[in-house]
Amino acid sequence: MIRTLIVDDEHYAREELKLHLASDPAIEIVGEAANAIEALPLIQRLKPDVVFLDIQMPKLSGMELVAMLDPLPRIVFVTAFDEYAIQAFEENAFDYLLKPVEPARLAKTLARLKQDISPQPVERLAPTIEHIPGYLHNRVRLLPIAQVEYAFSDLGGVHVACQGELFHTQLTLKSLEEKSLLLRCHRQYLVSPKAIFEIRLLDNQLAEILTPSGARVPVSRRYLKELKDQLGLD
Template sequence: MIRTLIVDDEPYARDELALLLGQDPAIEILGQAANALEALTLINALKPDVVFLDIQMPKLSGMELVAMLDPLPRIVFVTAFDDYAVQAFEENAFDYLLKPVEPARLAKTLARLKQDMRPQPVATLAPPIRHIPGYLHNRVRLLPIDQVEYAFSDLGGVHVACQGELLHTQLTLKALEEKSPLLRCHRQYLIHPAAIFEIALLDNQLAEIVTPSGARVPVSRRYLKELKDKFGLN
């Protein structure tokens, strides 16, 4: 079975695509999402093989959602705007469908999916991360990446520091390191270059980064030299 998720802000479009996909016994529809934030939660929880993804959606586009995914499922972009076709294929999407989806064209996509379900490299598809979904109590904020000072992981998950607040995020440190400006400074910490106010050298070749807000972010031996080299501090 090919486990799929449908993401579109238009209920009619979701239902129509689900009806077409449901006619193929090899396709299992795990669920539907009305926007990119819902999709991010479902993708992390359900681990679909394929995501049929609208490109133009409120707040976060389909392209931006792709940047947040790690590992990356097969992505089939579905949209009414054919001017996105070139960009979608340049980003190495598995396929691209125009609305309204024609059954014959969808059948070709499904035939290709059945023949090729190998894991897809993350870096071939994802554009840079520009926003991080940050969760605080019962609220979710879209944090511009340039406002994030640092990110870290602990037993509670991954957290980002932004404007004096700590928020939880579903993104991994690996995804943030690979697809955003954040730099690795410790096994459990990433730092935004613009948030490096000073580097305080400690004993045993350790260090701390002091941010403009006064936060102190640890730097391990492994990453200290890389940071000093990057900023010409040797």
């Protein structure tokens, strides 16, 4: 079964999509949300395989929600506006559907989802990213991974700290973790092993990393032991 969550501020749009999806026995609708703020804890708790996500919603857009998710489920954007398509795929969208959703087009999306979610042999690939495209004002710079101190995500997207400057990147934290040597130290932070000048242990099993530039990178309880193991520390 493909565990599915629907996020749309229009009740009719949610009901119509649910009706289409219910005809496929491989789809299990585990929940729905009327806005992105409501959707965030649902996604974290239910861990759906795929989220059918509207883009234009009040307070928090679908794009902003995606920037906050880590790990990222498969995202199928569903919107009445086609001008967001390029940005959607830059945000690692699985697919992009226009409203009103055509059943034949939805069927193609579901077929791809079934193929993608079916069990595949797991093979850990070697890191492949040597540079990160970094954006700062009107500049685009290819940031060498060896010079990156840390990366983090917030409402504004994913940011990379390199040589004392903070760049925006369109890559996700998940892809940076999988394809570079950056280590996970927090749900929203990755750090370079070369940039760990000092690890300071704090109260409540928390910690922070001090980098050569003087930045303080948080380490959560969840990732502290794993990080110490990866660094060969007791």
